[in-house]
Amino acid sequence: MAASSATAFMINGFDPTTADRLTQDEQNLIARRRKLLGPSYKLFYEHPVHVVRAEGVWLYDPEGNAFLDVYNNVPSVGHCHPRVVDAIAKQSKVLNTHTRYLHEDILKYSEDLLATYPDEISNVMYTCTGSEAVDLALRIARYYTGGTGIIVTANAYHGLTTAVAEISPSMGPNVPIGQHVYVVEAPDDYRGNGEDIGEVFAQRVEDAIKKMTRHGIKFAAFIADGIFSTDGILTDPPGFLKKTADVVQAAGGLYIADEVQPGFGRTGTHWWGFQRHGIVPDLVVMGKPMGNGMPIAGVAAKPEVLESFGNDIRYFNTFGANTVSIAAAQAVLDVIKDEDLMANSVKIGDYMVDGMKKLQQKYEHVGDVRGAGLFLAMEFVTDRTSKKPDAKLSLNVVNGLREKRILISAASPSGNVLKIRPPLPFTAEHADVFLSGLDEVLAANS
Known part of the structure; x- marks a missing residue:
């Protein structure tokens, strides 16, 4: 099979068969990567970006050229934030160990973290990655309910472990969906034809529960991130997931909120994406934005959901909540509060949406603009009547911006959403740098 086919299921993936268009140094690096890391490791963009350092919202290449980072959510408080770097350095000089010893810092951080949650959620368990956190949440849900059936959306991505890959349809046809995993169409209000998307989506989930029950599968959990980031960044209207949560919990299943991407104040109005919808999930999974890229993630839980699992099953993660990662996580939480980054997310997110909507009026292939805080989407269509996805334009824009040293990517099943x-x-x-560059690239593709 041609190497280019390997990129078919990764939006904005580099095609290694085109490497001869790059500089000799870039070709050498790519060849070494493939030889040493194997073919699974993919690169972004038609012209991959070589970065050697970062600061704030900027990435730098070996020549010192600055790339505006409009994509990376993992360094949530900015690349190499001085307070996070300092916390890591100081703690690494003192102690780096696991959670089987008494230590104050994990308790202080847990108290501060859980204070951002509804009162009903008062326990937290730690892992190293979001994939591990989702894997643990699935184990808890299945143990608590005695069921095995999981419901996800059609282009969901939740992680890379064996169990979690089985609930991540966006990974493509070579990664099988689990036999007890049921897939529902995502809640796309842009194509909703005026329907109550909350009612429609809740009915889809209810129908899936009935179908799995009819096949002798006991329902365990529904999992989604509250902005459906890989399904196309489906943010509106706030509150539409409340009816789905009611359906899930009434059926005896658990609602798992995947907050790896929308969490830690990114939506601006709330700490957590599920709060935009007025719901209290049973389990919440968090990922590496927790530590600004350090290996720390976790599962927050209602204590009654965690009790039997915690009493009956010994869980341990050597590096989960190690003292250095906890120091980083504490610094991130403090920075979000002290620098008022949630308010900034609302302010700048609204500013960017306003600018993108002006471009929507200017360019007819911009079908929709939407977002929540600093998680935004611009959707491209061939025409606004049919709303047919225009993935080619989307990737042209992504790569055109890259040539202007502005980094974003694309999402949705078709890849037509920035x-x-x-x-x-x-x-x-x-x-303004982003909006100006976007305007220029759109003009060049009109």
Whole structure:
């Protein structure tokens, strides 16, 4: 099979068969990567980006050229934030160990973290990655309910472990969906024809529960991130997931909120994406934005959901909540509060949406603009009547921006939606650079 086919299921993936168009140094690096890391490791963009350092919202190549980062959510408070770097350095000089010893810092952080949650959620368990956190949440849900059936959306991505890959349809046809995993169409209000998307989506989930029950499968859990980031960044209207949560919990299943991408203040109005919808999930999974890229993630839980699992099953993760990662996580939480980054997410997110909507009026192939805080989307269509996805234009824009040293990517099953999620300290000046570049690229593709 041609190497280019391997990129078919990764939006914005580099095609290694085109490497001869790059500089000799870039070709050498790519060849070494493939030889040493194997073919699974993919690169972004038609012209991959070589980065050697980062600061704030900027990435730098070996020549010192600055690339505006409008994509990376993992360094949530900005690349190499001085307070996070300092916390890591100081703690690494003192102690780095696991959770089987008494230590104050994990308790202080857990108290501060859980204070951002509804009162009903008062326990937290730690892992190293979001994939591990989702894997653990699935184990808890199945143990608590005695069921095995899981419901996900049609282009969901939740992680890379064996169990979690089985609930991640976006990974493509070579990664089988689990036999007890039921897939429902995502809640796309842009194509909703005026329907109550909350009612429609809740009915889809209810129908899936009935179908799995009819096949002798006991329902265990529904899992989604509250902005459906890989399904196309489906943010509106706030509150539409409340009816789905009611359906899930009434059927005896658990609602698992995947907050790896929408969490830690990214939506601006709330700490957590599920709060935009007025729901209290049973389990919440968090990922590496927790530590600004350090290996720390976790599962927050209602204590009654965790009790039997915790009493009956010994769980341990050597590096989960190690003292250095906890120090990083504490610094991230403190920075979000002290620098008022949630308010900034609302302010700059609204500013960017306003600018993108002006471009929507200017360019007819921009079908929709939407977002929540600093997680934004611009959707391209061949025409606004049919709303047929225009993936070619989307990738042209992504790669056109890359040539202007502005980094974003794309999402949705068709890849026709710009995925825009800059670090939280983004400013209006940064937004203007992005909007100006986007205008120029759209003009060149009109």
